[in-house]
Amino acid sequence: PELGFRFQRRFLAARQLRSFPWPELEQNLRTAPDSSLLVDILHKTILHPLCVRYPPSTRYRRHFLTELIKKHESTAAEPLDELYDTLADILNEEESTHCYKNYLLPTGECVTLSESVAVISGGTTGLVTWDAALHLAEWAIENSAVFSSRTVLELGSGIGFTGIAICKTCTPKRYIFSDCHRGVLKQLTENIRLNGFVLEPETTHHTQTEARGPEAEATNDQKPKLIVAELDWGSVREKQLLDLQPDVIIAADVVYDPEITSALIGMLQKLSALRADGKPPEVYIALTIRNPDTYHLFQAELDKVGIGWQIIPAHSNGIFLYDVQPNVTILQLFI
Numbered sequence: 001p002e003l004g005f006r007f008q009r010r011f012l013a014a015r016q017l018r019s020f021p022w023p024e025l026e027q028n029l030r031t032a033p034d035s036s037l038l039v040d041i042l043h044k045t046i047l048h049p050l051c052v053r054y055p056p057s058t059r060y061r062r063h064f065l066t067e068l069i070k071k072h073e074s075t076a077a078e079p080l081d082e083l084y085d086t087l088a089d090i091l092n093e094e095e096s097t098h099c100y101k102n103y104l105l106p107t108g109e110c111v112t113l114s115e116s117v118a119v120i121s122g123g124t125t126g127l128v129t130w131d132a133a134l135h136l137a138e139w140a141i142e143n144s145a146v147f148s149s150r151t152v153l154e155l156g157s158g159i160g161f162t163g164i165a166i167c168k169t170c171t172p173k174r175y176i177f178s179d180c181h182r183g184v185l186k187q188l189t190e191n192i193r194l195n196g197f198v199l200e201p202e203t204t205h206h207t208q209t210e211a212r213g214p215e216a217e218a219t220n221d222q223k224p225k226l227i228v229a230e231l232d233w234g235s236v237r238e239k240q241l242l243d244l245q246p247d248v249i250i251a252a253d254v255v256y257d258p259e260i261t262s263a264l265i266g267m268l269q270k271l272s273a274l275r276a277d278g279k280p281p282e283v284y285i286a287l288t289i290r291n292p293d294t295y296h297l298f299q300a301e302l303d304k305v306g307i308g309w310q311i312i313p314a315h316s317n318g319i320f321l322y323d324v325q326p327n328v329t330i331l332q333l334f335i
Contacts, residue, residue, distance in 0.1 A: 001040070003028065008044035012102040012110075013320060014056040017063055025071055033075035038068065039082065046086055050102050050110060057099035057117045062090050101129065103161070103320055106141065111164050113191050127187055129161045132253040134320045135328045136286035137165040142315050144170040146248060146282065152176065153246035153281075155231070155267065156254040158184060160191040167197065172224045176244055178231040189228050199226050233263040241274050252286040255298045265301055272335040283333035284312070290327070308334035 003024060010020055028037055045051065046061055055061065065087045072080060096117070103111040116127035140147060140162070147170035154163050157177040167175050177192070179185050192199060229240070249271060254264060272280040289295045302309050312330040 004040040004044045007041045011045040014101045029075045033077040035077050035080045038072050054100035054112050058093045058095050109168050130253045132286040132288045133162045136252045137162045138319050139315045140166050141169050142317050147172045149173045150247040152248045155251040160188045162252055164195050167224050174225045176227045178229040180232040197226050233267040246281050249281050249283045255287040258297050261298050261301050280335045286330045288328050
């Protein structure tokens with residue numbers, strides 16, 4: 001059961017095939033070559049009710065099942081028709097430009113996202129979930145008091161993973177998702193609704209979709225007020241920022257292009273200056289250090305305008321089973 005559960009968690013989130021515990025499966029099958037373990041894995045992955053309703057990409061499921069069949073055929077176990085029948089069904093499916101990923105939360109709930117199957121789609125990289133967003137969500141869940149009963153603004157929300165996870169686990173009073181790309185905002189809004197949340201009416205003009213997901217039957221009582229805002233850091237109006245009034249500002253994977261560094265810092269300064277109570281918001285930026293020069297430039301620009309910063313110590317809870325790398329970190333900024 002434990003091995004099947006580990007396959008399940010990785011499979012639902014559609015992680016890379018190499019991240020699965022294949023060697024352990026092979027050892028188990030050599031020790032006891034019967035089909036019960038493979039049936040368990042099949043029903044906890046491809047045939048799991050959540051996966052059947054919100055399936056990962058056709059290509060991913062096909063490759064996973066092909067690998068599972070190879071492991072089965074390498075043993076002396078009896079042929080398992082259910083494996084081949086399931087593969088036949090998948091081979092008959094048409095490829096789609098979108099798929100689903102399902103992330104299990106410690107609460108037992110799930111974050112379900114519709115994502116692009118391509119890293120770059122519609123002229124943007126914002127239609128997929130990046131590791132810094134997973135890293136930030138894990139830290140937030142471990143530090144939920146930072147967000148509880150407060151107004152949170154997320155800059156560059158993408159398709160919504162971090163914000164939806166926080167809204168399901170950290171009880172913010174108000175959560176403001178934001179981005180500047182119309183296609184991303186449309187997908188973001190669909191994903192928020194897919195997870196059973198209701199947006200404030202004045203913020204839903206980006207899309208008319210009425211998608212309903214695994215939490216759609218739940219009432220909206222005790223849920224945070226959710227807003228989707230179109231924010232272009234370089235041209236945002238002061239009136240729009242005045243309406244936000246965040247207690248906490250977060251962002252994931254927004255420090256990747258030196259050309260937008262000054263716009264990001266300027267946005268943070270404006271949001272702090274426009275706080276009605278004069279108290280600066282808490283700011284947390286999660287980033288993947290792909291280019292050390294870009295990272296150091298961001299730190300230098302913060303120093304130049306007098307914004308202090310510190311690296312948040314690595315958190316201990318690996319909830320989402322992504323490939324943790326030492327170059328993913330979180331900075332707390334002091335404006």
